[in-house]
Every structure is written in structure tokens, then in C-alpha cells.
Amino acid sequence: MDIPDGEFSDLIARAIARLDPTIERRLDSDPEAHLELAVLTNRTYEETGRLLRSAVTSARAAGSSWEAVGSALGMSRQAAQQRFGHVPATPSPCTAECRQLVGLTAFNEIDQLNAWGRHGWHSVGYGPMFHDVEKSSTQWEHKRAVIGSRKARDLEVKGWERIGSMWFPWTYFKRPVDLPPEPGEPA
Incomplete structure (x- = not known):
């Protein structure tokens, strides 16, 4: 541009x-x-x-x-x-069982989050190439949108919960799914 x-x-x-x-x-x-x-x-x-x-x-x-x-x-x-090259990690709030998913990229993170979400894990924070996830008793869906985009506004209107503030150019969202988590963990 x-x-x-x-x-x-x-x-x-x-x-x-x-x-x-x-x-x-x-x-x-x-x-x-x-x-x-x-x-x-x-x-x-x-x-x-x-x-x-x-x-x-x-x-x-x-x-x-x-x-x-x-x-x-x-x-x-x-x-x-x-x-x-040196980005300080910021701890995410976590009130239950937590994990950090690492090695995530712009191309695989949503697929990974949704795989973990089917097993009851949801993102509570993120940073460069990682998401902190917390275990719950329901399945979760995750999405991301460009900050300030129509998609981001639409997700908020539809009740998706914003995760943290942003990681430019993305803002992340999650919502619970009314299903019990699948057993085990993603492969």
C-alpha cells in the first residue's frame, strides 16, 4: 500500500x-x-x-x-x-486448570484453539505465538477478527466474548457451546 x-x-x-x-x-x-x-x-x-x-x-x-x-x-x-525480538510475556488470569499452547501461528492458531475448545479449554490470554487456555465444563468456539472490522463488531453484537484487549492486527473472541467437553485432549 x-x-x-x-x-x-x-x-x-x-x-x-x-x-x-x-x-x-x-x-x-x-x-x-x-x-x-x-x-x-x-x-x-x-x-x-x-x-x-x-x-x-x-x-x-x-x-x-x-x-x-x-x-x-x-x-x-x-x-x-x-x-x-524481545517481547515480554504477560501472564494471563487463570482461575482453574491452565495450559499454554505454544508454537501457534497466524495460520494454525484458530484451528488449534477450536480443537482444544471441543475438549473444554478456552483462551484467557495470548501473546506472540501462544495462547493461555483454561479448562471448563463446556465446549468452546474461538474466532479472531481484524481490530475495528465489521466482523469484530458483528461478533460482539452476537454475544461473542472478547479475549483480552488485542494483538495487532487481531482481536480474539470466544463463546461457550452448550455441549459437554469431549474426553481427553486434542491429538
Whole structure:
């Protein structure tokens, strides 16, 4: 995707301005509005850094090499790996029997989660190439959608429960199925 720089800047500026709909009219007369704009822009900067780290992790989980990531971002393989290679794991809340499914990729994670879901396990958290799952007394279905997409909104309207916050570009959902879990564990 090749969006011209000016258009890209306009889109970002409009998104920041939408965070506080009053800021545009206050900029002409309120010095405090300029400070508030600086705060909003700084928060945007910090959030885009988190989104970039998540997007790189997503690219790696989809099979991209550090060479490809570095090339896409205009840096060397080594620089990309040094900057994005260390993602701290965040513990997920778990109140019962828990497991961590590892080695998951963008291409197999939903199939794996649904296989475990048939045996009564549901995701309670996730990170780069893993999901933490918790055992329950019912089967579960899992889905993912691109953040902010129509599919994500539709899943929420249909009662799917959001898991955690997001892992850019994905947000994950689950719902219980009114069936007892299959015995054993997935093969």
C-alpha cells in the first residue's frame, strides 16, 4: 500500500483530532488546547509504537524472516531483531486448570484453539505465538477478527466474548457451546 505522505499525515492528524472533538475549535483561542493536543499526539506516538511491535510479532508469526521484517522497515535484519525480538510475556488470569499452547501461528492458531475448545479449554490470554487456555465444563468456539472490522463488531453484537484487549492486527473472541467437553485432549 502506497499512500502519499501528505494524505497519510492528514489521515493521522484527523484521527488524533477525533480523540477530542472539541480541540479543533479551541485551538484558535485556548492555549491549554495546544498542550492537550501535544498530550494526545504523544499518546498516539506511544500507541503506534505498541502497534508496530505487535505488527512485527504478527509478521514473524506468519513466517516472515528477520531479514524480510528489516527490509520492510528500512533497517537491517540485526537492527529489526534487536529492536523487536524481545517481547515480554504477560501472564494471563487463570482461575482453574491452565495450559499454554505454544508454537501457534497466524495460520494454525484458530484451528488449534477450536480443537482444544471441543475438549473444554478456552483462551484467557495470548501473546506472540501462544495462547493461555483454561479448562471448563463446556465446549468452546474461538474466532479472531481484524481490530475495528465489521466482523469484530458483528461478533460482539452476537454475544461473542472478547479475549483480552488485542494483538495487532487481531482481536480474539470466544463463546461457550452448550455441549459437554469431549474426553481427553486434542491429538
